[in-house]
Amino acid sequence: MTFIQKTNRYLVKILKYFSLILATLIAFIPIVSCINTAMKSKEEYISTTIMELPSKLNFSNFYDAWERANMGRAFMNTSIVLAFVLTGSILIGSMLAYVLSRFVFHGNGFIRLLFLVAALLPGVAMQVPTYKIMVSLGLINSLPGYILVMMGTDVISIYIFIQFFENIPISLDESAIMDGCTYFGVFFRILFPLLKPAIITCMILKGVATYNEYYMAHLYLQRKSLVTVATSLYTFTGPLGNQYNMICAGVLISILPAFLIFVFCQKQIYSGLTSGAVKG
Amino acid sequence: MNVLAQKNMKKKKSFREWIKTRKGQQAIIIITFTFIPLLLLFTFTYLPFGKMVEFSFFRMKYTGPRNFIGFKNYLDIFTREDTLNALKLSVYYLIGAIVQLVAALYFATMLSFKTRGGNFFKGAIFFPYLISGIAIGFIFKFFYTRGFVLDSVLQLLGFELENLPYWLKNTAINNWSLVFSSVWRYMGQNMVLFIGAIMSVDVEQYEAAKLDGANKMQQFKYIILPSIKTIVLLNLILAVTGSLSAFEPPYVITKGSNGTATYFVLMDQLAHEGVQKVGLASAMAVVLLFIILIITGFQKMGFKILFNEGDADNGKCKKTLIKSFTKGGK
Secondary structure, eight states, rough: OOOHHHHHHHHHHHHHHHHHHHHHHHEEEHHHHHHHHHHHHHHHHHSSSSTTTOSSSHHHHHHHHHHHTTTTHHHHHHHHHHHHHHHHHHHHHHHHHHHHHHOOTTTHHHHHHHHHHHSSOOOTHHHHHHHHHHHTTOTOOOOHHHHHHHHHHHOHHHHHHHHHHHOOOOHHHHHHTTTTHHHHHIIIIIHHHHHHHHHHHHHHHHHHHHHOOOOOHHHHSSSSGGGGGGGGGGGGGGGTOOHHHHHHHHHHHHHHHHHHHHHHHHHHHHHHHHHHHHHO | OOOHHHHHHHOOHHHHHHSSSSHHHHHHHHHHHHHHHHHHHIIIIIIHHHHHHHHHEEOOOSSSSSETTTTTHHHHHOHHHHHHHHHHHHHHHHHHHHHHHHHHHHHHHHHHOTTHHHHHHHHHHHHHGSOHHHHHHHHHHHHTTSSSSSHHHHHHOOOOOOEEEEEEEETTTTHHHHHHHHHHHHHHHHHHHHHHHHHHHHHHHHHHHTTTTHHHHHHHHIHHHHHHHHHHHHHHHHHHHHHHHHHHHHHITTTTTTTTOOOOHHHHHHHSSSOOOHHHHHHHHHHHHHHHHHHHHHHHHHHHHHHHHHHHHHHHHHHHHHHHHOOOOO
16 A cells, blocks of 8 residues: 555545544534533523533522423323324324235225325415314314324324335235134234334334424413423523523423433434335 | 225125125225224315415405405415515525535445444434424524524634624524524434435445445445435435425524524414414415425426336335425424
C-alpha cells in the first residue's frame, strides 16, 4: 500500500468518525440540556446559565411536573388506550389480512384499494368533518370514542399482516381444512400463533404512534380527567410557559417509557421499521 | 358475497345446506372478518371525506346555518394571500427533507461498514424519532429561546449573542429553525430504513467488489446505490408530499406565528379560530388531497419508466408509501 493510499484511508476514517460524533452531539444536545435544566431548583434555574451544571441533583421538578400535569392519571389513561387500541388493531388487522390474502372473492381488490386510498387522505385535514361526526355519535370526551378513532384510522397493521400472511404457505391452511378444521379454527388455532413476529412489529409501531398521539387526543379528550401522557404536556403552555425547569422535567417523564422500550427492544424496533417499509 | 349467495340459491340448495359447504363457510368468514374493519373505515375515513367535500361548497361554521356558495372557497384558496404564502412555505420543508435524505444516506452508508460503536451512533441518531411531537415542540422552544441552548452553544463556539438572530421570531430564519427540528426528528428514521435496505444487499457482492479492488466510493456507487434506488426515490416522493402537508413543527413550536403557518396549520386555524371558516378549510384539504394524489400517480408512472418494473414491485412501493404516509402522527 502506498503512502498516499494510507493517508487517504486515515482521512476517510477521521472524517467518518468526526461526522458521526457531530451527528450524535446534535441529536443529544437538545435532550441533554433538557436533563440538565430539569435537575435545577427554581432559584438555580433563574441564577445560572443553561450550560452550568446544577450544584446538586434535585428531583423536585419531576415531582412538581407530575402533580401539575396530572401525569398519574395520564399514564393510567394512556395505558387503557394502548391496551384497547393494540388489541383491537391486531385483531382487526390480522383478521382482515387473513381474508384478503387467503380468499378470492368479489370485492377483494376493492377493499384493498379502499384502505390504500385511505392512507393517502391527509389525517389532520379530515379532523374537521370527523369532529362533527364524533359529536353526533356522542363520542367526544370518551375514552372508547378516542380508541375507536385510533383503531379506525389504522392501515399500517393491515399491511404488515397481509405481507406476513403471504409468506405462510397456504398448504398449511389446506391440510388443516382436510383434517376437518373450520376457517375460524384455521385462523385462530393455526395461523394466529404463527403471526407472533408480525404482532410484535405491529405492537411496537402502533404502540409508539399511539403513545405519542396528541392532536386527536387534544381534540376529542378535552375533559381534564381524560388527559393522556402526550396531552398532559399541554399543561405547560400558557402561564407556566417559561418555567423550563419544570417543563423539561415533564417532557422527560413523557419520554422515559419510549426510551426504556428503545433500550430493551432496539433490535425489534429497527427490524419492525424496515420490515414495515423496505420489503413492504 | 351477494353474488356467491345468488349463485348458490340458483342451485336450489337450501340456505342451511349451503352454509355447510366450503363456499358457504368462506362467505361467512369473509363477512364476519371484514365487517368491523370496513365499518370503522367508513365511519372515520370515507364518511368524513364525503362530508369534507360537501362542506367545501358552503360558507359555514361548526354549528349554525350554512350557505351554498359553489366554488367560491376553491377560488379563494388561489386568491387569498395567506393560503398562497402557506403553500410557498412547503419549499423550506422540501429543501429540509432533501438535506435529511442525503444526510441519512451518508450516515447509513457509513454505519453499514464496520464501525466502532456503530450501534451506539445508530441508536443516538435514531432515538429522536420516538419522541412525541408535542414533547419535541417543548424541547425546541427551549432550545431556540434567546440566550438558551442554541445561543449558549454558539457562544461557546465564539459567536457574540448580539449578533445572533431570534431563531423563532426573525422571519428570515424562523422557518429554517422549524425545518431543522423536523430533520432532527426524522433523519434517524430514514437512516434506519436505508441501513435495512443496504443490509439486504447480498454480502457476496461486497466481497467480490473488494477482491476486485473497489474502494468504498466505488462500492457505494456501483453496489449500494443501485440496490437501494427504489427506496431512495420513494423517499424523495414522500419528501414532496410530506413537505406539502408539513404540520407539526409550526403547530407545536410557534403556533404558526411570525409567518410560519404552513398550509395545514393555516387550515387548522381557519377551521377552529375566529369565524370558523369550516368550508374554506375543507376546500383546502380537498385541494391538497388532489395534489397528493396527482404526485402519487406521477410516482407510479415514474417508477414504471425508470425501472420498468412490473406490477409486483409497484405493489411494494404503494405499501411503503402508505406506511410512510401514516407515520408521523398526522
